[in-house]
Amino acid sequence: xxxxxxxxxxxxxxxxxxxxxxxxxxxxxxxxxxxxxxxxxxxxxxxxxxxxxxxxxxxxxxxxxxxxxxxxxxxxxxxxxxxxxxxxxxxxxxxxxxxxxxxxxxxxxxxxxxxxxxxxxxxxxxxxxxxxxxxxxxxxxxxxxxxxxxxxxxxxxxxxxxxxxxxxxxxxxxxxxxxxxxxxx
Ligand code: SF4
Numbered sequence: 001x002x003x004x005x006x007x008x009x010x011x012x013x014x015x016x017x018x019x020x021x022x023x024x025x026x027x028x029x030x031x032x033x034x035x036x037x038x039x040x041x042x043x044x045x046x047x048x049x050x051x052x053x054x055x056x057x058x059x060x061x062x063x064x065x066x067x068x069x070x071x072x073x074x075x076x077x078x079x080x081x082x083x084x085x086x087x088x089x090x091x092x093x094x095x096x097x098x099x100x101x102x103x104x105x106x107x108x109x110x111x112x113x114x115x116x117x118x119x120x121x122x123x124x125x126x127x128x129x130x131x132x133x134x135x136x137x138x139x140x141x142x143x144x145x146x147x148x149x150x151x152x153x154x155x156x157x158x159x160x161x162x163x164x165x166x167x168x169x170x171x172x173x174x175x176x177x178x179x180x181x182x183x184x185x
Contacts, residue, residue: 006074007151012144013103015151017096017167020160022151024173031172068110073148075110085117090124095167097123101134102147108136109144 005026014022066077079088089104104121111119121134154160162168162177171177 008074009103012106016099016102019154068114085119087121094125104134105140
């Protein structure tokens with residue numbers, strides 16, 4: 001029997017962004033990433049990591065990255081400050097801030113599940129000179145656990161339909177979702 005991949009922060013982000021994107025990405029379907037599509041796939045993650053590396057050069061390197069694992073779940077945290085119990089997540093733009101919040105709540109939940117206490121989350125948008133505190137409520141914890149189930153359902157099902165949102169034009173799967181679909185009509 002094929003082993004199910006662990007749910008990661010990217011799964012959580014894509015689930016809240018677009019279930020079709022989650023499904024396509026989880027199938028390993030990769031598209032050419034054009035420079036005008038900065039939010040596409042791993043490029044967004046790499047961009048955020050680079051942004052963090054170049055923007056916050058004064059941060060101590062010790063204790064910087066964390067890899068947390070729980071059964072069926074994995075969290076790769078780019079920056080954890082152990083003295084204050086703070087998880088930092090850096091993003092280039094706040095256009096998808098609700099998606100970013102859920103990804104960060106997932107990291108806070110993983111920190112708690114790994115016995116490291118209740119962490120605080122800071123979402124950082126250095127290009128906008130903006131930061132936001134994110135906490136994990138009991139309600140959020142319940143919703144996250146439901147999200148894990150829903151993600152498993154999406155991955156086990158058929159490819160979801162396109163969502164026809166404005167941000168689709170920035171997505172790496174745009175051609176696959178719309179051009180191919182229009183051509184087959
Ligand atoms: S183009 Fe739109 S519908 Fe297609 S995967 Fe991307 S976000 Fe989802």
